[in-house]
Amino acid sequence: MEELIQKLRKFAEERDWDQFHSPKNLVMALSVEVSEIVEHFQWLTPEQSQELSPDKLSELKDEIGDVLIYLIRLADKLGIDPINAALEKIEKNGKKYPVVRVKGKSLKYTEY
Ligand SMILES: [Mg+2]
Structure with a gap:
């Protein structure tokens, strides 16, 4: 992770793009890139979404x-360690969704 953060910082610095990397711009770019993933799945059946061609997989x-690049860059600008954030969130989710109560169910925690 640290290697990725450093590479992305260097990439932006070398191009003098850091000036454009405000959290606002980065989150907007992140949203666009997520939508580019979504676009690949738009209108597919659930079955089709599980049988993608090698070309589609390469594009994805x-x-x-x-998405990962912009997410890491955003976290870096906000001073958040993304790995630590994910680990803490898994911990929280584990408490919110105890296995004994939720196993095999897809309800939101407020509905249990
Ligand atoms: Mg893209």
Whole structure:
């Protein structure tokens, strides 16, 4: 993770793009890239979404890379460690959704 953060900082600095990387701009770019993933699945049946061609998977790989890049860059600008944030959130989710109460169910925690 640290290597990725450093590479992204260097990439932006070398191009003098840091000036454009406000949290607002980064979250907007992140949203666009997420939508580019969504676009690949728009109108597919659930079955079709599980049987993507190698070409589609290659395109999705690029978009997943874009999403991760902007998410890491956003977290960096906000001073948030994304790995730590995810680990803490899993911990919280575990308490919110105890296995004994939710196993095999897809309800939101407010509905239990
Ligand atoms: Mg993209």
